[in-house]
Each structure stands twice: as structure tokens, then as C-alpha cells.
Amino acid sequence: MLDEALFQGELVRLVALDADKVAEHFFKWDHDSEYWRLLAAEPAMSYSKKQIKDLIEKELDGDKGDLFFFMIQSLQDWRIIGQIGLDGVKWTHGDTFVGISIGERELWSKGYGTDAMRVILRYAFTELNLQRVSLTVFEYNPRAIRSYEKAGFVVEGRLRKILLRGGRR
Amino acid sequence: MDLKRPLFDGSLVYLAPIDHEKDAEIESRWTHDAVDMRLLSFEPAKPLSPAQVKKSYEAIEKSVDGDKNLFYFTIRLRSDGRLLGFLRLYDVIWTHGAGTLRLGIGDPADRRHGYGSEALSLGLRYAFEELNLYRLSAWIAEYNTPALRFFEKAGFTVEVCRRQAINRSGRRWDLISMGMLREEWERSLGIGS
Numbered sequence: 001m002l003d004e005a006l007f008q009g010e011l012v013r014l015v016a017l018d019a020d021k022v023a024e025h026f027f028k029w030d031h032d033s034e035y036w037r038l039l040a041a042e043p044a045m046s047y048s049k050k051q052i053k054d055l056i057e058k059e060l061d062g063d064k065g066d067l068f069f070f071m072i073q074s075l076q077d078w079r080i081i082g083q084i085g086l087d088g089v090k091w092t093h094g095d096t097f098v099g100i101s102i103g104e105r106e107l108w109s110k111g112y113g114t115d116a117m118r119v120i121l122r123y124a125f126t127e128l129n130l131q132r133v134s135l136t137v138f139e140y141n142p143r144a145i146r147s148y149e150k151a152g153f154v155v156e157g158r159l160r161k162i163l164l165r166g167g168r169r
Numbered sequence: 170m171d172l173k174r175p176l177f178d179g180s181l182v183y184l185a186p187i188d189h190e191k192d193a194e195i196e197s198r199w200t201h202d203a204v205d206m207r208l209l210s211f212e213p214a215k216p217l218s219p220a221q222v223k224k225s226y227e228a229i230e231k232s233v234d235g236d237k238n239l240f241y242f243t244i245r246l247r248s249d250g251r252l253l254g255f256l257r258l259y260d261v262i263w264t265h266g267a268g269t270l271r272l273g274i275g276d277p278a279d280r281r282h283g284y285g286s287e288a289l290s291l292g293l294r295y296a297f298e299e300l301n302l303y304r305l306s307a308w309i310a311e312y313n314t315p316a317l318r319f320f321e322k323a324g325f326t327v328e329v330c331r332r333q334a335i336n337r338s339g340r341r342w343d344l345i346s347m348g349m350l351r352e353e354w355e356r357s358l359g360i361g362s
Contacts, residue, residue, distance in 0.1 A: 031185065032175070033176035033177055033299075034172060034173045034174075034175065037172050043299045043300050044177075044295075045240065046184070046242075047186050048186035048187045048188065048189060048230065049186075049189075050187075050189050050230070051186065051230050051233075051234065055234075140172060165299075166172045
């Protein structure tokens with residue numbers, strides 16, 4: 001039946017915020033270089049609030065109905081704790097990429113990410129009617145790999161030695 | 170090497186982005202000190218209003234976003250977040266793993282406290298360990314002996330002397346390029362062989 005709590009899980013819900021609010025959170029999280037290095041292959045960088053806001057607005061302006069980007073809000077205290085989004089939806093193939101991060105590091109390993117992932121997977125499969133969801137994760141991020149496996153992802157392949165971080169591949 | 174160790178945080182200072190509202194006022198003040206500006210840059214010293222400084226920030230960020238060969242940080246005091254100076258890695262040539270570094274502490278009262286040294290060590294680590302560069306250069310005017318000593322202490326070597334390249338205070342001065350290679354940086358940290 002129609003699910004009225006489509007955007008809500010057991011620990012978190014997914015919400016949309018204005019670009020300037022999103023920028024406040026990204027600004028704070030990006031200063032944490034470990035967070036960034038777990039999340040992205042690009043060099044860690046702490047961008048100004050203005051830069052982040054401009055970038056988000058540009059993304060939102062370019063939305064052709066295939067951008068599903070949300071902030072993760074804790075149901076416990078309504079704090080914004082992370083972000084999640086589907087990008088690169090290929091409608092003809094029913095496939096999309098998903099990206100997620102929990103910026104508030106004291107909440108790592110507490111199930112928030114897994115819960116948010118379950119919510120967005122349900123959204124992807126039952127509301128967008130996609131056939132598959134893909135993601136990439138770094139070898140040195142076992143916490144994320146465990147979380148994705150819990151949410152039901154399986155390893156499909158590995159890009160050998162693709163990153164050079166901390167002096168090793 | 171430890172991926173957990175913060176890249177942007179030292180014990181005295183940290184590297185952070187521009188604060189468009191607060192920084193412009195402070196940097197405008199710096200540009201009114203001609204002696205200082207001549208240490209920081211080879212461009213003609215020129216007082217800038219806060220609005221002009223803000224414009225320059227926008228140009229910097231546009232270049233950071235667009236060209237992908239400029240990395241710009243402000244240097245801030247750990248205890249209160251106050252703006253101390255800037256550090257930029259620029260002219261990065263990715264195919265050769267080479268880049269150039271420039272660093273400045275704006276207010277003379279903030280020099281000789283170890284802020285610049287710590288910021289430089291953060292900048293070096295960022296360049297060699299996060300950008301995976303192989304070498305860095307720094308251009309210093311002959312008359313800027315504190316800067317020459319500063320880079321030498323950090324492990325840079327004089328590589329090039331561009332004779333009489335600068336015309337200031339009624340005479341000509343050499344422009345000196347110092348450089349550092351990855352293995353020299355690693356040695357200075359006691360990493361590797």
C-alpha cells in the first residue's frame with residue numbers, strides 16, 4: 001500500500017534544506033580531513049560557505065528531474081547529521097549511483113548511515129521504480145563496506161590500485 | 170602514513186577557507202602597509218578597500234573551482250579563529266607533479282610565533298601527501314632574508330637565481346627560487362630511508 005513514512009526510517013528521516021543551510025553543514029564537515037578522505041577521491045579541501053552554496057545552487061538549477069539529494073536528520077534530536085543522494089540516474093536502464101556520508105563523526109558506527117541507506121533504497125526501488133543501485137567505496141573504509149553489506153549491497157568488482165593515499169595504493 | 174591524522178589542523182594554527190565577511194576588512198588593512206606587501210608579493214603594492222579584497226576572493230575561488238591547479242587556504246589561529254595569513258599552492262602541473270607555494274603572515278606582530286612554520290608544515294603535508302606532488306618551488310626576493318631563512322629551515326634548497334629580476338627602492342634585486350623534493354620532505358620527517 002501507499003507508504004506514508006516513505007522518507008523515514010527507524011533512526012533518521014530524509015529532508016531537503018535550502019542551499020545556505022546545507023552549506024553550513026558541509027562547511028563544518030569538510031574541515032575534517034578524515035571524513036573527506038573516506039568520502040571522496042578528490043584532494044581534501046575545505047571550501048568557503050559561499051563556494052559551497054554557489055555549487056549547490058548550480059546543481060539544483062541544473063536539476064532535470066534526476067537529482068535526489070537529501071540531508072539526513074536524526075529522529076532523536078532533529079539534528080542534521082549527514083547527506084545522501086541518488087545521482088546519475090539512468091532511466092532507460094533503471095540504474096543509479098548513490099552517495100552517502102555521516103558528517104557528525106561521533107555518530108559513526110551507530111547505524112544511522114545504514115538506516116538512511118535503507119530509506120533511500122526503498123525510495124529508489126518503490127517510488128522511482130529503479131532496477132538497481134550502484135556505489136563505490138574505498139578499500140580503507142571497512143566501516144562503510146560493512147554498512148552497505150548490511151543494507152544488502154554485494155561486491156561486484158574492484159578497481160585495482162586506483163587511489164594513491166597516504167603513500168600507498 | 171595515517172589517513173586519520175587531520176590535514177588542516179596544527180597545534181597553533183589551522184588551514185581553512187576564506188570567510189568572505191570577516192577576512193576582507195582585515196586583509197584590506199594589511200594592504201595599506203607597503204613594506205609588508207613588498208615582502209608578500211612582486212605585484213605593485215596597492216592599498217585595497219574591503220570591497221576590492223572581497224572581489225579578489227571571488228576571483229580566487231573562481232580559479233580554484235575552474236582551473237584545478239590552485240589550492241588556497243587561510244591560516245587561522247587555533248584559539249580564536251582569527252585570520253593570520255594565507256597559504257597557496259599554485260601553478261600545479263599534474264603531469265609532472267610540480268607546484269609552487271606561497272605563504273604570508275599578514276600582521277608583523279603575528280610573525281616569529283611559529284605560526285608560519287606550522288602552516289608551512291601543514292601545506293607541505295597537503296602537497297606531498299594529499300595532492301601527491303613530487304616537488305614544490307617558492308619564489309623569494311633577495312631582500313626578503315627572513316623568508317629565505319624560513320624556507321631553508323623547512324628544508325628547501327636554493328635552485329635558481331633570476332638575476333636582477335626585481336626593481337624596487339631604486340635598485341635591482343635578484344629573484345630566488347627555492348625548491349623541495351618529495352624525498353627531502355620525507356627525510357625531514359624521518360619517513361622512509
